[in-house]
Amino acid sequence: MDYSNQYVLTVNCKTAPGIVAGIASYLTERGGYIAELSQFDDKISHQFFLRTLFNISADSSHTFEDIRNGFDVLAEKHGIEWAMHEVSRPxxxxxxxxxxxxxxxxxxxxxxxxxxxxxxxxxxxxxxxxxxxxxxxxxxxxxxxxxxxxxxxxxxxxxxxxxxxxxxxxxxxxxxxxxxxxxxxxxxxxxxxxxxxxxxxxxxxxxxxxxxxxxxxxxxxxxxxxxxxxxxxxxxxxxxxxxxxxxxxxxxxxxxxxxxxxxxxxxxxxxxxxxxxxxxxxxxxxx
The missing domain is CATH 3.40.50.170 (Formyl transferase, N-terminal domain)
Structure with missing residues (x-):
């Protein structure tokens, strides 16, 4: 399987409204297509967890590095601990x-x-x-x-x-x-x-x-x-x-x-x- 245009974002933060919408908007506005999205809201610890798999459309002007480097602004807004990886990299x-x-x-x-x-x-x-x-x-x-x-x-x-x-x-x-x-x-x-x-x-x-x-x-x-x-x-x-x-x-x-x-x-x-x-x-x- 070709993983060359697949990327994973993982998120952990305090539960709050607008996080999923903010992440989805951030990715799609930069040519990202969300292929998978899993989330869990822990009602005891009030922590929110998310993993999404996405790719980047061929006509996007944004590279993976652009998307990763720019995510800090959204992360700071919601107090997000996050990581973004290229699926193809072992x-x-x-x-x-x-x-x-x-x-x-x-x-x-x-x-x-x-x-x-x-x-x-x-x-x-x-x-x-x-x-x-x-x-x-x-x-x-x-x-x-x-x-x-x-x-x-x-x-x-x-x-x-x-x-x-x-x-x-x-x-x-x-x-x-x-x-x-x-x-x-x-x-x-x-x-x-x-x-x-x-x-x-x-x-x-x-x-x-x-x-x-x-x-x-x-x-x-x-x-x-x-x-x-x-x-x-x-x-x-x-x-x-x-x-x-x-x-x-x-x-x-x-x-x-x-x-x-x-x-x-x-x-x-x-x-x-x-x-x-x-x-x-x-x-x-x-x-």
């Missing part, structure tokens, strides 16, 4: 892994099939186990082993790599290290983790074993933004699978891999398509 994504390969392999497969509009800047791991997979696919692999003594140093190096590569999104594809509070704050809204449990239940280590001990009838996985609170960041996507008393922990782990890959890939896709807006510790998802 998001620069850095993937972090440890020893489990299923989420990495799935993301790279979807990338190669054109399902994810991303540019993989590097694959970083605290173990060397997945180097062959990364390099076989032609991606830069960086081994940053982490110990209690080297954690701060390696996180500083990670930030250097993120800045050097222009990375816009960090994906923790079963990266089995807890990020420091400082790093979490630096990556606020720009780092997605996959937790192998249906949060908010069974946080921390070995969630499938916790689920087995409780005799759950559903297992799942949760993709969420990373925060300093372990496994408590805003949830983007969740995937579940029915199970019974007959499944033992190792079987739950095996079955759970599918839910993990689905939830993570969906969350990454939603993020890079600018369909996720933050609302405190929750997300607004425009699918």
């Amino acid at each position: 998001t620069k994504v850095l993937i972090m892994v440890s020893k489990f390969d299923h989420c990495l392999v799935d993301l790279l497969y979807r990338y190669n099939k054109g399902e994810l509009n991303i540019d993989v800047t590097a694959i970083i791991s605290n173990h060397p186990d997945l180097q062959s997979i990364a390099e076989r696919e032609g991606f830069r692999f960086i081994h940053l082993p982490v110990t209690a003594e080297t954690k701060a140093e390696q996180e500083a190096e990670l930030l250097n790599i993120i800045n050097e590569t222009g990375t816009e999104l960090v994906v923790l594809a079963r990266y089995m290290q807890i990020l420091s509070d400082d790093l979490c704050q630096h990556l606020h809204g720009r780092a997605i983790n996959i937790h192998h449990s249906f949060l908010p239940g069974f946080k921390g280590a070995k969630p499938y074993h916790q689920a087995y001990e409780r005799g759950v009838k559903l297992i799942g996985a949760t993709a969420h933004y990373v925060t300093g609170d372990l496994d408590e960041g805003p949830i983007i996507e969740q995937s579940v699978l029915p199970v019974s008393h007959a499944y033992y922990p190792d079987e739950l782990v095996s079955l759970g891999r599918d839910t993990e890959t689905k939830a993570l890939a969906s969350a990454v896709k939603l993020h890079v398509e600018n369909r996720v807006l933050m609302s405190g510790n929750k997300t607004i998802i425009f699918k």
Whole structure:
């Protein structure tokens, strides 16, 4: 599909009359054609959220840069937090892994099939186990082993790599290290983790074993933004699978891999398509 003349505008502001009309008028007066428009008015927080997909007519005298640069006047009038993106431009994504390969392999497969509009800047791991997979696919692999003594140093190096590569999104594809509070704050809204449990239940280590001990009838996985609170960041996507008393922990782990890959890939896709807006510790998802 040709995305060369498609653009996305996302908006977040206090609820007030005239916002949608103002945005629609602004775009159409400059040759913009609105192809999609989704909105949500949160009656509890009194916050307004909007995502619109538009293109620009061939006979318009305005470029995308003109439209983006001029939007500040309307944004200031309504107190709007906003972003405007070219749909065709891939998001620069850095993937972090440890020893489990299923989420990495799935993301790279979807990338190669054109399902994810991303540019993989590097694959970083605290173990060397997945180097062959990364390099076989032609991606830069960086081994940053982490110990209690080297954690701060390696996180500083990670930030250097993120800045050097222009990375816009960090994906923790079963990266089995807890990020420091400082790093979490630096990556606020720009780092997605996959937790192998249906949060908010069974946080921390070995969630499938916790689920087995409780005799759950559903297992799942949760993709969420990373925060300093372990496994408590805003949830983007969740995937579940029915199970019974007959499944033992190792079987739950095996079955759970599918839910993990689905939830993570969906969350990454939603993020890079600018369909996720933050609302405190929750997300607004425009699918």
